Each structure stands twice: as C-alpha cells, then as structure tokens.
Amino acid sequence: MVEGEIENVRKKYKGVVSELEGEVKRWEREGGRLEGEVERMKRELDRERETVVSLRSTLTDQANAHITLSTQNNILQSQITSLQSSLQTDSTTLSTLSLSLTRATARIKDLENEAREAESVRRKLHNMVQELKGNIRVFCRVRPVLGLEAGEEAEIRYPDWRDRREIVVESTSESAMGQERKEVYNFGFDRVFEPSSTQEEVFEEISQLAQSCTDGYNVCIFAYGQTGSGKSFTMEGGGVRLSLSSLSRGRTDADYALQTAGMIPRAVQQVFRVTDELKSKGWEYKMEGQFLEIYNETINDLLGKHEFDKKKHEIKHDPKTLRTSITDTQSHALTSPSQVTSLLLLAQSRRSVAATLMNERSSRSHSVFMLRISGRNEVSGERCEGSLNLVDLAGSERLVGSGVAGDKERLRETQSINKSLSALGDVIGALGEKGDKGDKHHIPYRNSKLTYLLQNSLSGNSKTLMVLNLSPLAAHLNESLTSLRFATKVNNTTIGTAKKGRLTS
Ligand SMILES: Nc1ncnc2c1ncn2[C@@H]1O[C@H](COP(=O)(O)OP(=O)(O)OP(=O)(O)O)[C@@H](O)[C@H]1O
Ligand SMILES: [Mg+2]
Incomplete structure (x- = not known):
C-alpha cells in the first residue's frame, strides 16, 4: 500500500517533473528567442546611433549653411534697402526730369511759333528789301554733275542753308614758288539753287x-x-530735245519731259491757269506768243517761214503802250499750254536745220520767247497789257585760242555774242547809275539787238530776273567766276519800282 502510494507519488512527481522539464525547455527556447531579439535590438541600436551621429553632423552643416545664408540674406536685405532708397531718389529725379521735359517741350513749341512768326516777318522784310532794291533779281543755279564728269567737280559750297542766298567757290592754284594757294570767293544772290534743285x-x-x-x-x-x-535745260526743259527724237518711245520719256519741263512751259501753264481763274471776275484774256532768235546781230523768227539770216526784221517800240513789235514775224495765238510744247519743238527743229557743222547754233545765239497778254474786264471796264519774255542767252564763255582766229565765221559769232552780252551789262550798269537823273539818263539800249529788243523788259516799268547758270566742273571755274562777277554787277543794280501797265478805258 505504501509502495503503491509511493508509486503513485512517484508517478505524480514524474509527471510534474516532466511537466516542469517541458516548462524549462520552453523557457529556454523563450530565453534564446529573447537573446536573439536582444541581439537584433542591439544591432538596430547601433545603426540608430550611427544615423544619429550622421544626422548630428548634417545638422551642424545645416546650421553652418543657415548662418551663411542668413548672413547673405542680411547683406541682400541691406542692398535691397539701399536700392529702394536710390530707386526713390531716381523716381524723384525722373519726375523732376519729366516736369522739366514738359516745360522744355512747351518752350520748344513757343520758340517754334516765335520762329514761324519771325520767318514770316523776315519774308515780309525780304520782300520790302526787294521792293526797295528795285525790280531786278538774280538767281544762281548750279547744274548737277553729269555721268562722265564724276570726279571733276569744282569746290563749290552753299553755306547759307536757311535763306539759300550764298555760294562759295574755292580755287586752288600754285604760286610761283610752287606753293599751293587757296582762294575763296563768296557771292550772294536773291536765291542760290544747288545742283539737286528741281525745275x-x-x-x-x-x-x-x-x-x-x-x-x-x-x-x-x-x-x-x-x-x-544748263540755260536751255532751265528755260525749256530736259525733255524737249529728247522728245524731238524719241516722242514715240513711251511713257518714261514723257514722264521725264514732264518732270524736267522748264520755265517756259511752266510759266505758260501758270498764266493759263491764272487767266482761267480770273474769268469768274469778269476778265477775258488774249494771249499770243513769238519765238525769236538773235544770231550774229540778226533777228530770226523761230516759228516763221523765212529762211534764217536772210530776211531783215526790225524792232519797233511803241512808247505809249510800251509794246515791242518785230516786223515780218509771226505771232501765234495761244489757246492751250500744250501748244507751247509743239512751238518749242518747231523752233528746235528749225534751229537744228540751220545749225552749222562747226558748232551748235542754239548755243551761239540768243533765243527769246515772248508771250503777250492783253485782258479786258467787261464788268469794271478795266484793260491791261502785260508781257512775259523768257530769254535763253548765248553761251557767255570767253573764247580764246588760235582756233578761233582762224575761223572767220566763229570769230564773227564770238564778237556778236560778246558785244551783245557786254551791251547787256552796260545797259544794266547804266540803269543802276540812273539815280536822280531818272529816265533822262542815257541808257545804251541800241548798242545791241538783244538790249534793244529787251528795252521794255529792262526799263523801270518791268520786272526782270536773271538766272545765272553755272557748271559744277573745276575746268570751268574761271568762266564761272567771270559769270558770278557779271551777275553780282547785275544784282547790285537798282531798277525803279515796277509800274503796272493796266490802263483804264
Ligand atoms: N538741272 C539739270 N539737271 C539735269 N541735267 C541738266 C541740268 N542742267 C543742265 N543739264 C544737262 O546739262 C547739259 C547742258 O545743258 P544745256 O544744254 O541746258 O546747257 P546750255 O547752257 O543751254 O548750253 P548752250 O549754251 O551750249 O546752249 C544738257 O545735257 C542738260 O540736259
Ligand atoms: Mg542752250
């Protein structure tokens, strides 16, 4: 029984023991797992530590960077402040400037107005001076350099850009000692036209x-x-000769002719326009034209039927009407401006037929286009007679050299030209000296056909304009100076104030 009990107890404890042993094994396993866990945690801790260290260093770096940035920021801030303040100053300056700009603009406007007024006063005074000076005016026109002449220009300057009344010619010559000498010549006229001036x-x-x-x-x-x-270019135009040979060539020539039309066609056109306008005021006008040539002191009718240099034509002045007439010449009733172009062409062709082989007749003779105009006003009973004479003078150059002496015909031409041009100078000079003597002073109109023909145009009852044409070339410098001196003499001449030829019936 005891044994059984012991057995039972043994069995019981054996179970407890094995239970405890199982428990111990479980705890051992748990211990192992925990040890592993601890190991892993340790490793993790190490890693975290490393991270912390690296983060700390990053933090230090960042802190440093922050310090740098904030320093920079401070600098930038102060720069911004200073920029803002200078901006402020600038904007103040700007508004001051814009204020003065506004004021200046207004002042400029005022000055411009003043200048305009001064200009109109100046014009009025200029006209008054012209009136006082009498009725002879002189313009000077320098023609452009033509194609092949490039590089041969004389030194000509036009310093007076405002009034355009001065021309300065420079000539360089060599002295006997071989030194270069520069001479400067100044001339003043009523108007100077540079080569670029248009018709x-x-x-x-x-x-x-x-x-x-x-x-x-x-x-x-x-x-x-x-x-x-450039006399004929100025008076007749650049297209007259051109259209003579190439009328049919088309628009370009026609455009050129129109653009370069000279003073004769333009003046006639203007006279037609004005008389047309005056119709509404009761005026009726009649116009007639003549085109004459004076060659070797002989008058020829450029629009007539007679052979050149054969028929003797006489000049007659009517002292009452101041009308000039020439015997046996044709007057053409002018009814339209286009008619004038065909008359110019007719004169050209007649002249070229008469030209000698030696030289061009047109440059060795004077041509005079005469337009007579008579008007009557049926409403007011007024009448008026006027005339417009456009003269293309013969070449004014002094002819030198033995070639001339040997050629009788040429010599005669030269003598005639010199005679008539110097007679023109004398007449103008005498008109200038007239002074108190009035019309009684002798004016030698009869010394040449030219001055006799132009008598009424050069006397006190007329308005006269001389256009001095100049070549721009250095080779023509001496001739240009002679012309400039002649024109200066003309310019200093006073011809009494013009009187109208209007008569009351
Ligand atoms: N203002 C100008 N513009 C362009 N060409 C011009 C001008 N003036 C003159 N010419 C040219 O110069 C040349 C000489 O001119 P122009 O025949 O008119 O001279 P001129 O004084 O009449 O000579 P001449 O005494 O020999 O008759 C021509 O070929 C003409 O077309
Ligand atoms: Mg000519």
Missing part, C-alpha cells in the same frame, strides 16, 4: 514773277551762263 523748286521761286504779267507787268526772265551750264 519745280526753281519755278516755285519764279512763279509769282511770271504770274505778274497777268496784272499788266512786263516781265523778263533770262538765263545767262557759259555753254553747257
């Missing part, structure tokens, strides 16, 4: 004068200058 610009200055023939004045415009200086 339109020249006419603009002439139009008032040309138009005054419709008010009953005798107007005379003549072109003076050496051969090739």
Whole structure:
C-alpha cells in the first residue's frame, strides 16, 4: 500500500517533473528567442546611433549653411534697402526730369511759333528789301554733275542753308614758288539753287514773277551762263530735245519731259491757269506768243517761214503802250499750254536745220520767247497789257585760242555774242547809275539787238530776273567766276519800282 502510494507519488512527481522539464525547455527556447531579439535590438541600436551621429553632423552643416545664408540674406536685405532708397531718389529725379521735359517741350513749341512768326516777318522784310532794291533779281543755279564728269567737280559750297542766298567757290592754284594757294570767293544772290534743285523748286521761286504779267507787268526772265551750264535745260526743259527724237518711245520719256519741263512751259501753264481763274471776275484774256532768235546781230523768227539770216526784221517800240513789235514775224495765238510744247519743238527743229557743222547754233545765239497778254474786264471796264519774255542767252564763255582766229565765221559769232552780252551789262550798269537823273539818263539800249529788243523788259516799268547758270566742273571755274562777277554787277543794280501797265478805258 505504501509502495503503491509511493508509486503513485512517484508517478505524480514524474509527471510534474516532466511537466516542469517541458516548462524549462520552453523557457529556454523563450530565453534564446529573447537573446536573439536582444541581439537584433542591439544591432538596430547601433545603426540608430550611427544615423544619429550622421544626422548630428548634417545638422551642424545645416546650421553652418543657415548662418551663411542668413548672413547673405542680411547683406541682400541691406542692398535691397539701399536700392529702394536710390530707386526713390531716381523716381524723384525722373519726375523732376519729366516736369522739366514738359516745360522744355512747351518752350520748344513757343520758340517754334516765335520762329514761324519771325520767318514770316523776315519774308515780309525780304520782300520790302526787294521792293526797295528795285525790280531786278538774280538767281544762281548750279547744274548737277553729269555721268562722265564724276570726279571733276569744282569746290563749290552753299553755306547759307536757311535763306539759300550764298555760294562759295574755292580755287586752288600754285604760286610761283610752287606753293599751293587757296582762294575763296563768296557771292550772294536773291536765291542760290544747288545742283539737286528741281525745275519745280526753281519755278516755285519764279512763279509769282511770271504770274505778274497777268496784272499788266512786263516781265523778263533770262538765263545767262557759259555753254553747257544748263540755260536751255532751265528755260525749256530736259525733255524737249529728247522728245524731238524719241516722242514715240513711251511713257518714261514723257514722264521725264514732264518732270524736267522748264520755265517756259511752266510759266505758260501758270498764266493759263491764272487767266482761267480770273474769268469768274469778269476778265477775258488774249494771249499770243513769238519765238525769236538773235544770231550774229540778226533777228530770226523761230516759228516763221523765212529762211534764217536772210530776211531783215526790225524792232519797233511803241512808247505809249510800251509794246515791242518785230516786223515780218509771226505771232501765234495761244489757246492751250500744250501748244507751247509743239512751238518749242518747231523752233528746235528749225534751229537744228540751220545749225552749222562747226558748232551748235542754239548755243551761239540768243533765243527769246515772248508771250503777250492783253485782258479786258467787261464788268469794271478795266484793260491791261502785260508781257512775259523768257530769254535763253548765248553761251557767255570767253573764247580764246588760235582756233578761233582762224575761223572767220566763229570769230564773227564770238564778237556778236560778246558785244551783245557786254551791251547787256552796260545797259544794266547804266540803269543802276540812273539815280536822280531818272529816265533822262542815257541808257545804251541800241548798242545791241538783244538790249534793244529787251528795252521794255529792262526799263523801270518791268520786272526782270536773271538766272545765272553755272557748271559744277573745276575746268570751268574761271568762266564761272567771270559769270558770278557779271551777275553780282547785275544784282547790285537798282531798277525803279515796277509800274503796272493796266490802263483804264
Ligand atoms: N538741272 C539739270 N539737271 C539735269 N541735267 C541738266 C541740268 N542742267 C543742265 N543739264 C544737262 O546739262 C547739259 C547742258 O545743258 P544745256 O544744254 O541746258 O546747257 P546750255 O547752257 O543751254 O548750253 P548752250 O549754251 O551750249 O546752249 C544738257 O545735257 C542738260 O540736259
Ligand atoms: Mg542752250
């Protein structure tokens, strides 16, 4: 029994023991797992430590960077502040400036207005001076350099850009000692036209004068200058000769002819326009034209039927009406401006037929286009007679050299030209000296056909304009200076104030 009990107890404890042993094994396993866990945690801890260390260093770096940035920030802030303050200053300056700009603009406007007013006063005074000076005006026109002449220009300057009344010519010569000597010559005229001036610009200055023939004045415009200086271009135009040979070539030539139309066609056109306008005021006008040539002191009718240099034509002046007539010449009733172009062409062709082989007749003779205008006003009973004479003078060059002496015909031409041009100078000079002696003073009109024909245009009852044409070339400088001196003499001449030829019936 005890044994059984012991057995039972043994069995019981054996179970407890094995239970405890199982428990111990479980705890051992748990211990192992926990040890592993501890191991892993340790490793993790190490890693975390490393992270902390690296983070700390990053933090230090960042802190440093922050310090740098904030320093920079401070600097930038202060820069911004200073920029803002200078901006402020600038904007103040700007508003001050814009204020003064506004003021300056207003001042400029005022000054411009003042200048405009001064200009109109100046013009009025200029006109008054012209009136006082009398009725002879002188313009000077320098033609452009033509194609092949490039590089051969003389030294010519136009310093007076505002009034355009001065021309300065410079010449360089060598002294006996071989030194270069420069001479400067100044001339002043009523208007100087540079080579770039157009026919339109020249006419603009002439139009008032040309138009005054419709008010009953005798107007005379003549072109003076050496051969090739542009007299015929100025008076007739650039397209007359051109259209003679190539009328059918088309628009370009026609455009050129129109653009370069000279003073004769433009003046005639203007006279037609003005007389047309005056119709509404009761005026009726009649116009007739003549085109004459003076060659070797002989008058020829450029529009007539006679052979040149054969028929003797005489000049007659009517002292009452101041009308000039020439015997046996044809007057053409002018009814339209286009008619004038065909008359110019007719004169050209007749002249070229008569031209000698030696030289061009047109440059060795004077041509005079005469337009007579008579008007009557049925309403007021007024009448008026005026004339417009446009003269293309023969080449004014002094002819030198043995070639001339050997050629009798040429010598005669030269003598005639010199005679008539110097007679023109004398007449103008005498008119200038007239002074108190009035009309009683002797004016040598009869010394040449030209001055005799132009008598009425050069006397006190007329308005006269001389256009001095100049070549721009250095080779022509001496001739240009001679022309400039002649024109200056003309310019200093006073011809009494013009009187209208208007008569009351
Ligand atoms: N203002 C100008 N513009 C362009 N060409 C011009 C001008 N003036 C003159 N010419 C040209 O110069 C040349 C000479 O001119 P023009 O025949 O008119 O001279 P001129 O003084 O009449 O000479 P001449 O005494 O020999 O008759 C021509 O070929 C002409 O077309
Ligand atoms: Mg000519």
